[in-house]
Amino acid sequence: MITPAPGPDSSLADDPREWLEADGLGGYASGTVSGIRTRRYHALLLSAVTPPTQRVVLVNGVEAWVSRGDRSQFLTRQRYAPDVTGPADAARIIAFVADPWPKWTYGLDDGTQIEHELFMPKGRPLVALRWRLLTKRPGLTLGLRPFLSGRDSHALHHENAGFRFEGEAKGPAIRWHPYESLPGIHALTNGRYQPAPSWYRKFQLDEERARGQDFVEDLAAPGLIEYDLSAGDAVLILGMTQADGPLHTSTDALAMYRRLRAGETRRRSAFPTRLHRAADAYVVQRGTGKTIVAGYPWFTDWGRDTFISIRGLCLATGRWDDARQILVQWAGAVSDGMLPNRFVDVGDAQEFNAVDASLWYIVAVSEYLAAQKRAGRRCNAADRRVLVEAVLAILTGYSKGTRYGIAQDVDGLLRCGVPGVQLTWMDAKVGDWVVTPRIGKPVEVEALWLNALRIGGEFAPSWNAIFERGLASFRERFWNPSRQALYDVIDVDHRPGVVDATVRPNQIFAVGGLPLTLLSQKQGRAVVATVEQSLLTPLGLRSLAPNEPGYCPRYEGGVWERDSAYHQGTVWPWLLGGFVEAWVRVRGDTIAVRAEARRRFLDPLLAQLDRAGVGHIAEIADAEAPYTPRGCPFQAWSVGEALRLDLDVLSRPPHDGDAP
Numbered sequence: 049m050i051t052p053a054p055g056p057d058s059s060l061a062d063d064p065r066e067w068l069e070a071d072g073l074g075g076y077a078s079g080t081v082s083g084i085r086t087r088r089y090h091a092l093l094l095s096a097v098t099p100p101t102q103r104v105v106l107v108n109g110v111e112a113w114v115s116r117g118d119r120s121q122f123l124t125r126q127r128y129a130p131d132v133t134g135p136a137d138a139a140r141i142i143a144f145v146a147d148p149w150p151k152w153t154y155g156l157d158d159g160t161q162i163e164h165e166l167f168m169p170k171g172r173p174l175v176a177l178r179w180r181l182l183t184k185r186p187g188l189t190l191g192l193r194p195f196l197s198g199r200d201s202h203a204l205h206h207e208n209a210g211f212r213f214e215g216e217a218k219g220p221a222i223r224w225h226p227y228e229s230l231p232g233i234h235a236l237t238n239g240r241y242q243p244a245p246s247w248y249r250k251f252q253l254d255e256e257r258a259r260g261q262d263f264v265e266d267l268a269a270p271g272l273i274e275y276d277l278s279a280g281d282a283v284l285i286l287g288m289t290q291a292d293g294p295l296h297t298s299t300d301a302l303a304m305y306r307r308l309r310a311g312e313t314r315r316r317s318a319f320p321t322r323l324h325r326a327a328d329a330y331v332v333q334r335g336t337g338k339t340i341v342a343g344y345p346w347f348t349d350w351g352r353d354t355f356i357s358i359r360g361l362c363l364a365t366g367r368w369d370d371a372r373q374i375l376v377q378w379a380g381a382v383s384d385g386m387l388p389n390r391f392v393d394v395g396d397a398q399e400f401n402a403v404d405a406s407l408w409y410i411v412a413v414s415e416y417l418a419a420q421k422r423a424g425r426r427c428n429a430a431d432r433r434v435l436v437e438a439v440l441a442i443l444t445g446y447s448k449g450t451r452y453g454i455a456q457d458v459d460g461l462l463r464c465g466v467p468g469v470q471l472t473w474m475d476a477k478v479g480d481w482v483v484t485p486r487i488g489k490p491v492e493v494e495a496l497w498l499n500a501l502r503i504g505g506e507f508a509p510s511w512n513a514i515f516e517r518g519l520a521s522f523r524e525r526f527w528n529p530s531r532q533a534l535y536d537v538i539d540v541d542h543r544p545g546v547v548d549a550t551v552r553p554n555q556i557f558a559v560g561g562l563p564l565t566l567l568s569q570k571q572g573r574a575v576v577a578t579v580e581q582s583l584l585t586p587l588g589l590r591s592l593a594p595n596e597p598g599y600c601p602r603y604e605g606g607v608w609e610r611d612s613a614y615h616q617g618t619v620w621p622w623l624l625g626g627f628v629e630a631w632v633r634v635r636g637d638t639i640a641v642r643a644e645a646r647r648r649f650l651d652p653l654l655a656q657l658d659r660a661g662v663g664h665i666a667e668i669a670d671a672e673a674p675y676t677p678r679g680c681p682f683q684a685w686s687v688g689e690a691l692r693l694d695l696d697v698l699s700r701p702p703h704d705g706d707a708p
Contacts, residue, residue, distance in 0.1 A: 060141035061125070066090075066661050066681045067150045068344055069168040069175065070329035074100025075288070077168055077175045078345055081144050081662070083152070084127050085109055086255040088204055088265070089345030092166070095173040095288040097231060100332045100341055101348050103201040106233050107286050108251075108267050110177075111193040114139075114162065114277065116185065123154050123162065123179075129252040129264045146662040147325065148316040153182070160185050162277070169308050170315060171333070174287030176308050181277055190275040190282045195248060195267040196233065198226040202346065204265040213245035213270045220301045223289070224270055236285040238301040239275040260606025281305075322657060323691050326664045327361040330684040331370050337377035338370050343667055343680035351389045351405035352473055353685050354378070355412040356622065360688030363412075363419050364695040371416050376431055378409065379438035385445015386454075403454050403464040403471040406442045407496035411562060413439055414503040436507050443504045443511060446497070453487075453542070459525070460518030461489050462497040463542060474554075474591065476614040478607070484615050488539040488546075492554040494522055499562045522566055526558070532574040534558060551593035553583050553623050560633055561626025573634040579627060586652040587669040587677070588621035588686075594671070601672040603679070617671035618678070624653055625689030629697045642698045650693050665690055 063081035070076045074096030080086055085108065093107035112123040122138040139154040142161065149167035156162070161182040168175050179190055197205035215224045222241050225232035249266045256263035275282035283305040319325040330341050334349065340361060342353035354374065362371035381387055381398065387409055389402035413435045420427050446462060449455035452471055454464040465487030470477050472493060474484040501515035526534045528547075534555035537548040556579050559565055559572040567575065582593035592599050592615065600613035628649045635641045653665065660666040661681030668679040 060144055061138070063141075063144070065659070067146050068329060068661060068664065068682050069149060069166065070332070070341075070344065071095070071168045071173055071175075072170040072332050073173055074103060074332050074341060074348065075168075075173050076329075076344055077166065079109070082141070083124050084133065085251065086127075086253055087345060088253055088256055088261075089201055090253075091201075092177070093173075093175050093233065093286045093288065094201055094345075095231065097288075097290070100334055100339065103348075104230055104288075105197050105199050105201050105205075106231065106288055107175075108195045108197050108205075110195065110284075111269075112164070112179070113191050114156065114160075115189045115191065116187050120191075121156055123164065126248075127252045127254065129250040131252065147322060148313065158185075159183065160188070167309070167312055169312050170328075172287070174285060176305050177284045177286070178281055178305060178309075179275070179277065179283075180281040184278075186278050188276075188278045190239075190277040192239070192273040192275075192282075192284065193244075193269050194235075194271075194273070194284075194286075195269055196224060196226055197265075197267055198230045204262055205267060207247045207249060207266040211268050213243070213268060215241075215243065215270050217241045217243075220299065226268065231288045231290045234287045234289045236283075236287075236299060236301045236304060237273055238280075238283055239273040241271055241273050243271040245270055258604070259610065322663050323654075323687060323694065324365055326657075326682075326687045327365055327367075327691060329664075329682065330357065330361055330687070331367065331374075334377060338373040339377060340374060340684055342684050344661075344682040345680065347680060348390070351378070351387045352402050352408060355405065355408035357684040357688035358412050359415055360625070360690065360692035360696070361684065363415055364692045366423075368420065368423070368425065371412075372428075372431060375409070375413055375416055376434055379434050382406070382438050382441045382445075384450040385442050385448075386450055387442070400451055401469055401471060402473075402475075403452070403462075403490075403493055404473060404496055406446070407493070407500045410439050410442060410500040410503050411496070414506075414563065439500075439504060440508060443500060447514070456514065457489075457539075459521035460514050460516075461494050461521050461525075462518075463489055463539065464493060465542070472554075474552075474615040476611045478611045483612060486537050486548075487541050488537045488543075488548075490537050490554060491526060491534050492557040494518070494526070495557040495562055495564075495566060498522060498566060499564050502564060519566065522558075523568075526555075527567075527571060531578065533578040534575060550596055551578065551582050553579060553589040553591060553620070553627070555579065556589070556623065556626045556630050559626075560628070560630025565630075565633055569634060572630065576627070576630050576634050580631070584627065585619050585669070585671070585675055587624075587656060587675045588619045588653070589623035589627055590617050590619055590671045591615040592617045592671075599671070602670050603668060604670075614668075619669040619671055619675060620667075621653060621656075621665050621669070622683070622685040622689045624649060625692050625697070628693055632697065646694075646698050650690070650698065653690055654694075 065081045068078045077092050079090045091105045091108050094105050096103050122135050125138045127133045139156050142155045143153040145151045151165040154162045164179050166177040199205045222235040246269045253263045283301050339349040340354040342350040386400045387406045388398035389405045390399045447456040453466050457463045470482045476483040501511050504511035535547045536550045536552045540546040583590040598616050600616045603613045603618045660677035664682040665686035666677035666681050667683035669675045669677050
């Protein structure tokens with residue numbers, strides 16, 4: 049349970065931490081502990097029209113109050129421009145819990161306590177809400193005013209003549225269809241609905257303002273719903289609909305709520321830890337298969353993020369069928385050796401601007417097949433054939449040459465990059481400016497390439513000779529004796545012999561985070577020491593050492609300022625997975641070493657579960673204390689790598705994967 053911190057001014061009423069309920073289709077409900085919306089993405093019903101993409105905001109929130117006689121008190125507060133929050137006498141939030149779903153306890157001035165909870169059932173674009181009295185009080189009514197929009201999730205809504213307030217209400221069912229071009233909203237309630245159309249103007253979204261974005265929007269309130277709260281629980285079930293058929297008026301709203309709640313209680317109780325429950329939010333439907341949402345609230349499924357995340361979210365947790373569906377689903381997208389880095393939000397166009405996504409896919413396939421074998425499970429022959437063919441198609445495409453100058457070089461390594469395109473995971477771009485171009489031979493790309501070649505050699509021995517040649521070149525060409533570290537990029541801008549000695553975290557993947565360790569024990573220890581000294585923080589690794597030119601200690605400001613800092617010092621929690629694995633390997637990978645690694649590195653990371661996105665780990669953090677979490681508060685590869693560390697790296701049999 050999350051309660052206010054001790055002190056005279058302590059309160060959850062201004063708590064900016066965020067909660068998330070995901071529907072398994074790419075849609076979600078999200079908001080703050082305080083209940084005040086601070087992002088354009090905070091909504092009660094945000095649904096994916098073509099799962100998991102084309103997300104639309106249908107119901108932004110509700111205003112709730114209780115009345116007895118002529119006295120009323122609000123449970124909710126709203127923030128309006130310019131910096132007005134009210135009402136001032138709203139009920140106090142006594143407690144908030146996030147597990148198994150968000151639940152608030154409100155205290156009224158007369159001592160009455162009211163509990164409010166909401167959840168999203170898996171696989172359905174709907175949210176279920178309930179209010180109930182914890183203190184017996186006669187004659188108490190609950191009033192709700194839903195706030196609707198009907199907009200793209202990245203947009204804002206403004207008053208306009210085209211919004212249709214009219215709703216169809218029959219018995220417990222209500223339907224609104226604000227815009228012809230968007231899905232409608234179905235509601236089921238055990239309250240009494242009364243039309244009362246009105247615009248509520250100038251809601252202020254503080255996080256949008258802090259990020260340099262437009263931050264004021266208008267919402268439509270089509271009517272009021274009133275409940276006799278003293279007589280029993282008040283429920284409201286909201287769902288997206290793409291059909292305008294007859295309203296089903298025979299369904300009892302409270303009975304339906306109880307069925308949904310019982311089903312979700314059983315489903316969620318099967319997850320052994322909070323991290324397992326967090327992982328479930330990112331595995332979603334795509335077509336007839338599955339994929340992984342990179343982060344909430346604004347990312348959809350990205351190739352690189354999917355194949356990094358799947359190792360922790362699915363393989364470490366034993367979600368074998370989800371892993372199979374994801375890998376098979378993506379296998380069909382190989383094009384000239386490349387997998388797309390992103391399926392765009394609307395339509396079927398794909399973006400192939402990632403050199404590493406395909407290589408991470410090969411690693412994920414290998415680890416999936418190995419995990420199946422360890423678990424005594426037989427991989428379906430047809431699936432195995434699809435996966436192996438995809439692996440070999442990637443290696444063939446990369447070896448012969450594909451988009452953006454990606455091709456095997458004579459030294460057995462992989463060259464990549466053209467001006468104006470960001471190909472590695474350090475992919476920030478401001479206008480035409482690629483912040484970290486890294487054209488040439490980036491160190492983590494070579495580590496991935498060599499791991500992929502070694503894996504390919506298990507399916508087709510012809511790849512082994514290229515692996516041996518590439519490994520020798522890597523060991524000879526990447527070692528920087530003056531810094532006892534690895535160069536970040538060699539053959540910079542495709543100029544032979546030109547190197548970039550900038551201290552970045554990418555070198556860690558030559559020692560940990562991938563199946564093979566590519567360096568000698570002595571060199572590996574030196575790399576780990578360099579990274580630990582210059583880049584390690586309690587939340588992950590800095591993307592640039594503090595003494596390097598261009599270092600940015602804070603990730604804040606408008607789009608230009610934030611994108612400029614994205615990989616110039618900003619901390620990334622997902623990188624902790626590779627670092628801890630490397631740290632354990634170079635110390636001998638004993639039980640005692642693992643226990644120390646858990647205490648020193650994993651435990652501080654897990655302490656972040658209640659800091660930004662409650663129950664999750666954020667995308668990034670500032671590079672300096674207090675290491676404020678930034679970016680997406682709910683990030684798949686941050687959660688995935690924490691799970692991989694917990695359930696795999698720090699729990700599996702000793703590592704035996706050093707390269708020869």
